[in-house]
Amino acid sequence: MTKRPLEILDQVLNGQPVIISLKGGREIRGVLQGYDVHLNLVLDRAEEEIDGQVEKRGTLIVRGDNVIYISPSVE
Template sequence: MTKRPLEILDQVLNGQPVIIALKGGREIRGILQGYDVHLNLVLDRAEEEVEGSVEKHGTVIVRGDNVIYISPSVE
């Protein structure tokens, strides 16, 4: 049975870490806490690598039109 994209996102709402690739070449890692039909995302424990160091952001909201892809993260 073919799954819809939002059904797949439901599967990672179980606390699994994800990587969010954004326009402009940025990547944010964190725990997906929620999303809406516009792909606006809420991430907890968000962090990104900037110039070789990791910046911790805590809880962030990512606007959906900036998202290129979402992938499960391997920690």
């Protein structure tokens, strides 16, 4: 049976880290806490690498229309 995208996102709501690629070349790592049908995301322990430095962002809400992809993070 083919899974729907939101069903797949439900699988990473178990505290697994994810990588979010955004328009403009930004990439944010964090723990997915929730989402809605517009793909607005709530990330906890978010961090972003800028010029080789990891910047801690804490809890973020990412607007869904900026998301290119979401991938499980390998740590």
